[in-house]
Amino acid sequence: xxxxxxxxxxxxxxxxxxxxxxxxxxxxxxxxxxxxxxxxxxxxxxxxxxxxxxxxxxxxxxxxxxxxxxxxxxxxxxxxxxxxxxxxxxxxxxxxxxxxxxxxxxxxxxxxxxxxxxxxxxxxxxxxxxxxxxxxxxxxxxxxxxxxxxxxxxxxxxxxxxxxxxxxxxxxxxxxxxxxxxxxxxxxxxxxxxxxxxxxxxxxxxxxxxxxxxxxxxxxxxxxxxxxxxxxxxxxxxxxxxxxxxxxxxxxxxxxxxxxxxxxxxxxxxxxxxxxxxxxxxxxxxxxxxxxxxxxxxxxxxxxxxxxxxxxxxxxxxxxxxxxxxxxxxxxxxxxxxxxxxxxxxxxxxxxxxxxxxxxxxxxxxxxxxxxxxxxxxxxxxxxxxxxxxxxxxxxxxxxxxxxxxxxxxxxxxxxxxxxxxxxxxxxxxxxxxxxxxxxxxxxxxxxxxxxxxxxxxxxxxxxxxxxxxxxxxxxxxxxxxxxxxxxxxxxxxxxxxxxxxxxx
Numbered sequence: 001x002x003x004x005x006x007x008x009x010x011x012x013x014x015x016x017x018x019x020x021x022x023x024x025x026x027x028x029x030x031x032x033x034x035x036x037x038x039x040x041x042x043x044x045x046x047x048x049x050x051x052x053x054x055x056x057x058x059x060x061x062x063x064x065x066x067x068x069x070x071x072x073x074x075x076x077x078x079x080x081x082x083x084x085x086x087x088x089x090x091x092x093x094x095x096x097x098x099x100x101x102x103x104x105x106x107x108x109x110x111x112x113x114x115x116x117x118x119x120x121x122x123x124x125x126x127x128x129x130x131x132x133x134x135x136x137x138x139x140x141x142x143x144x145x146x147x148x149x150x151x152x153x154x155x156x157x158x159x160x161x162x163x164x165x166x167x168x169x170x171x172x173x174x175x176x177x178x179x180x181x182x183x184x185x186x187x188x189x190x191x192x193x194x195x196x197x198x199x200x201x202x203x204x205x206x207x208x209x210x211x212x213x214x215x216x217x218x219x220x221x222x223x224x225x226x227x228x229x230x231x232x233x234x235x236x237x238x239x240x241x242x243x244x245x246x247x248x249x250x251x252x253x254x255x256x257x258x259x260x261x262x263x264x265x266x267x268x269x270x271x272x273x274x275x276x277x278x279x280x281x282x283x284x285x286x287x288x289x290x291x292x293x294x295x296x297x298x299x300x301x302x303x304x305x306x307x308x309x310x311x312x313x314x315x316x317x318x319x320x321x322x323x324x325x326x327x328x329x330x331x332x333x334x335x336x337x338x339x340x341x342x343x344x345x346x347x348x349x350x351x352x353x354x355x356x357x358x359x360x361x362x363x364x365x366x367x368x369x370x371x372x373x374x375x376x377x378x379x380x381x382x383x384x385x386x387x388x389x390x391x392x393x394x395x396x397x398x399x400x401x402x403x404x405x406x407x408x409x410x411x412x413x414x415x416x417x418x419x420x421x422x423x424x425x426x427x428x429x430x431x432x433x434x435x436x437x438x439x440x441x442x443x444x445x446x447x448x449x450x451x452x453x454x455x456x457x458x459x460x461x462x463x464x465x466x467x468x469x470x471x472x473x474x475x476x477x478x479x480x481x482x483x484x485x486x487x488x489x490x491x492x493x494x495x496x497x498x499x500x501x502x503x504x505x
Contacts, residue, residue, distance in 0.1 A: 006038025007215045009074075011045045011205070014056035017278035017287060018063050020339075021220060021252045021261065024304045028249060029218050030069045031305070031327035041212055042074030044085045045205070047198045054281055063275040067297045068320060081212045086204050093199040096207050096237070097159050097192045105236040106191060109138035110150055110157050127187045130165040151194075159192040161202075161233065169228040174216075174247040175332045181228040189229055202226065206233045209244055217244045218329070221336075224248045247329050250308040251336040261339045263287065271341035275300070294393035296355070299347040308337040317350050349392040357385040363394045371398060373405045382487055386479050400477070404487055407496050408474025411504060415476040419466040425505040427459060428467055432497045441490050443482045450482075471500035 010026040012018060033040040042064075044057055061076055073079025083089055100106035109128075111119075115137065120126045133140055138160070139147045151157065167183040191203040199207070209217065227246055234243040252261040255269060266273040266288070277289035290300050302318055310333075311318070311326040318326065352360060361380040368375060387401040411420075434453045438446055454461055465481055472484050472493065485493040 004215050005213075006033060006036035007041065007213050008033050008038065008218055009041040009043050009209070009212065009214055010071075011041075011043035011208075012060055013045045013048065013051065014053060014060070015048070015051040016053050016056055016280070017274040017276075018060045019263075020273050020275065020290075020304065023063065023067065023275055023300075024252065024307060025218065025220055025249060026064065026069055027067075027301060027304055028309070028327070028329075028332075031324050032216065032218060032329065033072075034324045035327055038215070039072040040070075041079070041081075041214070042071040042077060042084065043208060043212075044075045044087075045201060046085060046087045047201060047204050049087070049196055049198065055279075059276065059278065066291055067275060067301060069301075086208070087198065089204070089208070090197055092211070093192070093204060093207060094197070097199065097203065100161070100191070100236060101159065103236070104162070106159050106161050107133075107139045107188075108147060108151070108157050109136060109160050109190075110142075110147075110155060111137050128160065129163065129184075129187050133160075133162075133188060157194045158190045160188040161191050161229070161236070163188055163229075163232065169231055171224075171227040171231055171246060173224075173227075174245055174329045175250075176224075176248060176334055179224065179227065181225075183228070183232070186229060186232075202229060202233065206230055206237070210234075210237070210239050210242065213242075214244045216247065218247045218249065221248045221251050247332070250333050252307060253336040253338050255339050255341060257336075257338045260336075265339070266341075269341065271344070294395050295344070295348050296351045299344070299351040302351070303344040303347045307339065308333050317347070317354070345392045352388050352391065352394065357381045357388070360384045360388055360394060364397050367395055367398050368405065371402070371406075375405055379404075379487065386483055386487075403473045403478065404484070407492070407499070408472075410474060411470060411500065412475035415470055416504065419463075419470055419476060420504055421463055421467065424463070424467040425501045427464055428471055428497050428501050430457075431464065431468065432494050432501075435485070435490060435497075436494055438490070441486065443480075443486045446482045446485060468497075470504075471497045 008029040010022075010029050012022055030040055032038070042061075046052060057075070064071070071077050073081070074084040097106070101108070111128075116128075119132070119136070123132070126132065128136065135141075140162075163183050163186050165184045169181050169183055171179040171181070173179055189202055190200050192199045198204075208214075227248070231243070234240050253259065254261055254265050261273065263273050272288040272290050272293050272295075274287055274289045275291065277292040278287045279285075280287070291297070298319060301320060301323070302316075305318070305323050305327075306316065309327070309331055312328075312331055315322075358381055361377065361384045364380060364384060365377075368380065383401050383404045384397065387397060390400050391397055431450070431453070434450060435446070438449050440446075451461075454464055466476065469476060469478060469481055469484075472478075472481075472488065478484055488496070
């Protein structure tokens with residue numbers, strides 16, 4: 001038998017913003033598909049019509065576009081096995097529900113919510129299963145004529161999966177190994193609701209995965225308890241031979257490590273848990289996103305990849321191509337991964353350092369525009385090259401290098417008190433004249449002339465350079481002094497020195 005083609009899927013529900021945990025699941029599916037030359041399918045699981053949120057589907061697609069995770073087929077990508085939106089597959093599911101009913105693998109239940117509540121009140125830890133189904137209103141306890149009559153009258157019903165008790169169900173998980181669960185702890189799950197003529201997640205997901213020839217189901221650990229039910233469904237349909245392999249990923253935990261990561265943790269500690277900013281159409285609440293917070297998509301991808309997986313070496317910074325090459329599901333952790341958001345900031349810093357100065361300069365231009373600054377692009381590139389190692393976010397560049405673009409109008413009081421000596425005005429006036437006479441205004445050219453002048457005059461180098469810095473920057477920060485004067489140019493350097501002498505004398 002020929003080896004099966006790798007086909008995986010990411011199937012979110014359009015019920016709101018995409019959680020960063022969902023992004024990691026999609027990323028692992030993407031890495032796995034690319035490594036094996038397979039396909040990644042994008043499916044929308046919208047069987048729960050009550051939870052649908054307008055704009056959520058578009059938001060999810062925009063998130064993956066920004067992150068650089070590309071799908072091969074699915075909603076908005078096309079493909080031969082659509083439709084890929086579950087609400088458009090009603091007739092397909094009905095056929096498979098009917099097949100289960102005809103083969104005695106499922107049954108129709110008419111119990112109302114009130115009747116179920118009454119039974120829960122009567123029986124502690126009530127569960128609809130082999131031990132209780134005989135006392136309920138369903139097609140196993142009612143004559144066929146009565147069932148048919150109720151359906152003909154339009155009475156609402158659900159279809160439940162009939163689980164046989166006391167059977168050990170084996171789930172082979174690529175991360176956790178063999179997981180064994182006894183069927184007696186499972187309830188007869190609802191597979192279909194007549195009210196909206198839609199299946200529940202469990203049925204739709206099995207039917208879709210089978211018809212779309214999904215080879216591996218890589219999903220979050222929260223789905224592990226459902227895996228035995230899914231194995232039983234594959235068996236009930238006679239699809240056991242083509243059942244996908246399962247891999248249940250570890251949870252993303254709070255930064256402190258106790259419990260699942262939530263939006264509240266991000267709000268509490270000041271980091272995003274969504275890829276893009278999310279405007280909730282119901283509450284009007286705005287939640288921060290990684291894109292709007294200034295993270296580079298490559299940094300987010302690298303950060304997420306290492307939450308629950310490791311490449312087997314000490315390498316941390318990896319671009320997508322390297323991640324694809326190194327990714328191995330067997331190296332995923334079984335236990336949850338603490339969401340170290342500070343490490344995300346560290347990754348962003350690393351990627352700012354690695355990117356070409358031209359690319360960072362392009363990203364910095366909107367921030368300059370916000371400040372009303374227009375500067376030659378070459379100058380912006382040069383400044384970025386000097387200063388990018390000092391920031392973790394591009395927006396922080398303005399705070400560390402504004403003096404390259406805007407001359408100081410005020411001088412930091414503490415620096416003046418510490419660095420501006422009695423003879424500083426006189427020395428700076430002399431230095432301005434020396435600078436005016438420099439023909440080679442390169443960094444090296446300036447340094448030689450100025451240092452020779454300081455030595456000749458017998459001045460204190462630190463006093464001269466500190467006062468010089470104050471005249472150009474307005475405070476005691478910035479890179480090497482001759483880097484600053486070289487970028488500013490001779491004319492601007494002299495103008496700033498003279499202005500400072502006037503103000504500080």
